[in-house]
Amino acid sequence: MTTMEKLQQVPQRFWVNVLLVIGGGILALILVRHAARMNRMVLGTIIAVFICTVCFQWIYERNEPRALTPLINTIAPLLPSKGSFGNY
Secondary structure, X not given: OOHHHHHHXXXXXXXXXXXXXXXXXXXXXXXXXXXXXXXXXXXXXXXXXXHHHHHHHHXXXXXXXXXHHHHHHHHHHHOOOHHHHHHO
């Protein structure tokens, strides 16, 4: 079996994922270079809003990474979650 035949047997979804990772890396590089020229206060605000959005989504959906589950377990009772609305 030649190398080309082996490459043809690789699922198309794998190549799509490879292209998405490469494209995401290039986009991240462009964004980091652009952010380096930004006002620090604006950049800090954008980062804080992004982190808060991700954390609130984790708490609402309870789909946080396993390593953060103990931290989210302490914060979750203070905020609404998807499961808490089913009781009404």
